[in-house]
Amino acid sequence: MSPLGPIAAAEKSHMIVFFLWMLPVCLPILIGLPWILIKYRRKGGTGAYHPEWSHSTLAEAVIWGGSSVAVVILGVLVWMNTISEDPYKHTGANPIKVQVVGSEWKWMFIYPGKMASVNKVVLPENTPVEFDITATGAMQSFWIPRLAGQIYAMPGMQTKMNMTTGELAQLEGFNSQFNGAAFPLDKFEVDVVTKAQYDAFLQEPRKPWADLLTQFKKVATWDGPQIFDAPPKGWWDKASMNPDLANEGGAAILPDAAPEQKKIDDAIRNELHISQNQSQGDAQ
Incomplete structure (x- = not known):
């Protein structure tokens, strides 16, 4: 994380970008899991119990659609960065x-x-x-x-x-x-x-x-x-x-x-x- 050359600096930038793009996928899980455990706990929980509820099209679209978009974007970024930083490609004349x-x-x-x-x-x-x-x-x-x-x-x-x-x-x-x-x-x-x-x-x-x-x-x-x-x-x-x-x-x-x-x-x-x-x- 303390790059000296341009290749290492680009790799640091990629890591930060990938981290930020993964936040929309990871944060809802990291925040939502403890929230659900607290709200719907057996003793003292305040969440309403709906035993007949089984499906939400909106929830499905947000969960799978959001993560799919993030994966596609990350895949494109990885592909572009891999091509641009091919280790076989010269980084300057007369190396x-x-x-x-x-x-x-x-x-x-x-x-x-x-x-x-x-x-x-x-x-x-x-x-x-x-x-x-x-x-x-x-x-x-x-x-x-x-x-x-x-x-x-x-x-x-x-x-x-x-x-x-x-x-x-x-x-x-x-x-x-x-x-x-x-x-x-x-x-x-x-x-x-x-x-x-x-x-x-x-x-x-x-x-x-x-x-x-x-x-x-x-x-x-x-x-x-x-x-x-x-x-x-x-x-x-x-x-x-x-x-x-x-x-x-x-x-x-x-x-x-x-x-x-x-x-x-x-x-x-x-x-x-x-x-x-x-x-x-x-x-x-």
Whole structure:
């Protein structure tokens, strides 16, 4: 409800409009039910008892006609908004392209021909962005709430999400699809920066691509964001069709006694402790 980009702002507007259109359907029920229970209660009720009454054409018309009109209007609005905000449709000319690989329980971001990062994506302000998204192992749901809605990513498949960034901000993205032991840790940093800061980010020192790939396959969770060289050209397309290139069989289910599971349990306890002690403003 605190949108940063135009896509998230439109989604907020849709939610408000849908809520208002549902009020004519919901309010009579929410108000009428307690009113009827009070007025026609067995002891102390003031409503007249009419055992022969069975039908009212006017009541039928209001109840079914009003709700039908509301459903038709909502259906048209949903259809129009879905078409206008198709995630495959570019939100501007010459978007920045970022390839995404979601895995249990970490995110890889590839800036084709430039660099790669894990659990951190940096984007210039007020700029169109095109994400190409896939997953390895369990299904993921890619979501940066203040920029755009979520979109599912599945192993062996490709999808897209287009958006435009907003003003300077430090945001959080995460996987909204519950998918196993370290789900609470499945988050990534999103920094919306100036164009100069974005260009500087692309020039930061980095580690070899081979180190990223070896570690990405080996571990279930990732300790902090890191930056690496870009993969060979076409690697993301190959990985989207063959998830084993980035994942050794999946890690969604780990034995309780496995060292990696103990590490995950400890990290989740620390994460929950931090979240419970944050102020509401910090949490948002």
